[in-house]
Amino acid sequence: MNLKLGSFVLAATVALSVNGCWQKTEQTVEVEAEMVPVLDVYAGKNEEKNLKLLVQAYEKENQDVSIELHWIPDSEYSQQMMRIKNGESEADCIFFPEAGEAAIWKNKKILKNLSPWYETKNQVNASLYGDVEKDGALYMIPYRVGKICVYYNKTLFDSRGVEYPQENWTWEDYREKAGILTGWGNNKKVYGALGFENSSSWWMLPARTRGAFDPFKEEDLKMFRESAEWCHAFISESAEKTPYMSRTDDDWSGYHILFAEGRLGMYFGEDGEVNTINQELRKTGMNIEYDVMELPSWEGTEKADVYNTAVVAMAEATKYPEETYRFMKFCTGEEGGKILAKNRTVPFLQSPEVLKIYLSGTQIPEHAEYFLMDQAPRGLAVGTLHNGGIEVMRREVSMYLLGEQELEYTFKTIEEELAKLRVR
Structure with missing residues (x-):
């Protein structure tokens, strides 16, 4: 930390001699204050x-x-x-x-x-x-x-005749809507959803909404595996594969651009995306309507929010x-x-x-x-061990989502890496 000289200005009455005559005048004098x-x-x-x-x-x-x-x-x-x-x-x-x-x-x-x-x-x-x-x-x-929700393009939903997401919707509802929304519009590709970008942790969301959080817990790791498998099928069958790296480097600022262009039906985001989307709409002059809905849940299970x-x-x-x-x-x-x-x-x-x-x-x-937060976020402050486990999953599952390795091999490798982290 630094120190800065503060200053203030005083009005002072000063006696001046002008042509041999004394007169009073007001003058401003800058006086140094405390650091x-x-x-x-x-x-x-x-x-x-x-x-x-x-x-x-x-x-x-x-x-x-x-x-x-x-x-x-x-x-x-x-x-x-x-x-x-x-x-x-x-x-x-x-x-x-x-x-x-x-x-x-x-x-x-x-x-x-x-x-x-x-x-x-x-x-x-x-x-x-x-x-x-x-x-x-x-x-x-x-x-x-930041409570993660689903942003959805109401204008695109209306044009495709798709019902808006409702409370208590499921991940299967999400999959179905994404498939129907995908197609063409104004000679450009329109995406119902962009899938689960392989270098991020979005693929974990289906597991997180079931309460999974800690990869070192056997029950949670099982849910993460099921989430990865579901997302792999989703990307292959219901979502368009896109050139992810070209959309996530420093020259491309986010999904909100595609969303504001009316070419993306749904994507995940926190409340901070609102200002970003609205600014993009003002800048481009695009006329779309959008709204947000809570994350989907799995049918028959209680949903956990993700923050x-x-x-x-x-x-x-x-x-x-x-x-x-x-x-x-x-x-x-x-x-x-x-x-x-x-x-x-x-x-x-x-x-x-x-x-x-x-x-x-x-x-x-x-x-x-x-x-808005309607429950205490679970496990917000995590340590190096947890972060290391998440990074192992992120790395290995990205290869699985890219089709570079099989599910069984992926999670066998994850279990081996987690065991190594435990003994460090």
Whole structure:
């Protein structure tokens, strides 16, 4: 963290001699004030609008501190964290897109224990730490929550005569709708769904909605296997295979572009996609209607919601922990929640006033309430072991979805790799 010279302007009455005559005149004199702490705050580029609004409001109320924002490309979080760890970059506060990502860097001693300042005062917050900390140490505060839903193109559904998704719909309903929506329109390919992109974790969603979370648990791993098999069939039979890499590199910013063009029927996303889609529609002048629905479930089973929870943490190297914590508390508290809600972002803190602001300001999509948290997210803060297991599954299942290896071989390899991780 740095220090910045603050200054203020005084109006002073100065006696001047003009042509030998003395007269009084008012003159402005800049006087140096005390040094003001500058907090170095790091966050992903997708947090830019939210954080600029938060910082603007915070600095207006707290003129004894200045905040400098640093944006981290999604692909460079690890590099930036290592620069902070090695002392190459000064840091006070870090926003992470997922609690699991923060847990990795907590284990690498980059994050500061917040116990002297922060106490979990309700069960929702307590669940954030339950999977990681056994000694009462706290390293992150929930900032916003992203409940994953299905975005669907109402205009495309209408043109194909397909019924909109309804509450309690199933994954088989999803498969059927995707197949009917796929075809051609205005001499261009139209996709009901883009399948389960092989380098991501979207293929895990059918298992996650059954409650699967931990690949080291036999029951959960079985559900992940069944999910992979179902998604393989879905991609082969009901969804179009697309050149995934050309749609996920740095030159292509996301599924929302295809969606805004009216060429994509459904895709998965958090509430943050709303601002992105609406901006794309304004930019292109496209006239489509869309809405959101909760994730499908499996018939005869109770559905578990799937969340990504963004968190904020304090850097171990900060020289001004008190000032840093005050800023963190503002962002994650009632005032910060209202600011996020006005920007159509769902904060983790969902008080009645915050919810009222969010719902009254989000007319599109119509059913924005599906993004709200109606249960405590399960297992938000995970450690290196869990993340390692997820990465093993991601790597091996991607090869299976590409048709490069068989299901039996894929999960035999996964089990062997998980066993190695356990003994490290």
